[in-house]
Amino acid sequence: MVGVHEEVYRIKAAYLYGRWGIMALLLLSSLVIPYKIATDGQAYPDLNLLLTCYSIAGFLWIVAPFDSWTVTAYIETTSDGFWLKKLGQKARWHPYSAIMAYNERPNSTRMESFDELTLYLTDAWFVLRSNEYRDYADLKDLFTQYGKAGQHQNVITVPERNLIRWLIGATALIILINIVFGFLAHNDTDSTPAHLVTIRDGVSQAKEIRNKGRLKGVTISLITYPNFSFYLSRREYTDSLAYLVWAVDMGQPIELTIRESELRRKLSQTEPLTFGDKYSDFRMVDVFAAQQTTRFHIESQSPVYEPKRTNPILRTMLLGMLLILCWTGWVYVDQHRLLRAT
Numbered sequence: 001m002v003g004v005h006e007e008v009y010r011i012k013a014a015y016l017y018g019r020w021g022i023m024a025l026l027l028l029s030s031l032v033i034p035y036k037i038a039t040d041g042q043a044y045p046d047l048n049l050l051l052t053c054y055s056i057a058g059f060l061w062i063v064a065p066f067d068s069w070t071v072t073a074y075i076e077t078t079s080d081g082f083w084l085k086k087l088g089q090k091a092r093w094h095p096y097s098a099i100m101a102y103n104e105r106p107n108s109t110r111m112e113s114f115d116e117l118t119l120y121l122t123d124a125w126f127v128l129r130s131n132e133y134r135d136y137a138d139l140k141d142l143f144t145q146y147g148k149a150g151q152h153q154n155v156i157t158v159p160e161r162n163l164i165r166w167l168i169g170a171t172a173l174i175i176l177i178n179i180v181f182g183f184l185a186h187n188d189t190d191s192t193p194a195h196l197v198t199i200r201d202g203v204s205q206a207k208e209i210r211n212k213g214r215l216k217g218v219t220i221s222l223i224t225y226p227n228f229s230f231y232l233s234r235r236e237y238t239d240s241l242a243y244l245v246w247a248v249d250m251g252q253p254i255e256l257t258i259r260e261s262e263l264r265r266k267l268s269q270t271e272p273l274t275f276g277d278k279y280s281d282f283r284m285v286d287v288f289a290a291q292q293t294t295r296f297h298i299e300s301q302s303p304v305y306e307p308k309r310t311n312p313i314l315r316t317m318l319l320g321m322l323l324i325l326c327w328t329g330w331v332y333v334d335q336h337r338l339l340r341a342t
Helices: 013-039 047-068 136-143 158-184 260-267 275-279 312-334
Strands: 007-010 072-077 081-086 092-095 099-108 113-121 125-129 155-157 196-211 214-222 229-233 253-259 284-286 289-292 296-299 337-339
Touching: 013 047, 047 158, 047 312, 072 125, 099 136, 113 136, 125 136, 155 158, 158 275, 158 312, 158 337, 196 260, 196 289, 214 253, 253 260, 253 284, 260 284
Parallel strands: 155 337, 229 284
Antiparallel strands: 007 072, 072 081, 081 092, 099 113, 113 125, 196 214, 196 253, 214 229, 253 289, 289 296
């Protein structure tokens, strides 16, 4: 029997702060940055973008707790029990007699290999890793004298299960709202070609829009309409847009051909906006021809129709797959052995 000393064992600082850093990056990339992009400089938030980002980000936040619960921040041993603090949870005291079983197995990441000891209590569980604790051997000798060695199991406590269920439910709700948004924002238009008009104004900025280095299009900002981006999509033009940013003469007039409906609804505001006009990238105005004196002239050869804003049927099918993933996650959690306080 290993003697018990009152002592505090803490995880190495690099691993603790590294996990908190990952959580902070997850918060920024999945919640804060999409919100900033969807609302920055917009008269109306881009709910199309925001709801889509949050529908996907919800799954990251469902998975994140499973990882954080395997991180034991510190353990404080006493004569008859120990205080256990898991990442993201409050410290709780447990008697040594609550340890029912344990399992040790090798594990590894891309950076290192280590031993992983999982302890199963009557109402809790926790993980110790040899790379995270300098006194791993001492902790292993202390805790493995209680309980029996066994197979690794997927377990979960009642509060942990309730949190995951809440996250799954919240994600499913966001997905359902996203589906409803697809129908509300849809502009029911026919196959009649849209009326086009040409506007003339000075250029204040021109920049390329790229995705993983590939040119998607070019946006042009006009002096009179600083809150709008006039977008030339690469898919609409047979001519290459690769030279366009360098060809634009800043401060000089440019002629842009746009839909007459967007001129009336967005720029001159002589007609009311539809729900889709407001909340599906309100700031963006599509351009189908551009000309600046003798410097350049490009024109789309594709027929132009009124924007539908969303495709509710396709959207429902794709988001329906995410709802199936939510249901799969719910079933997966229910398959974990439940550790309940007695």
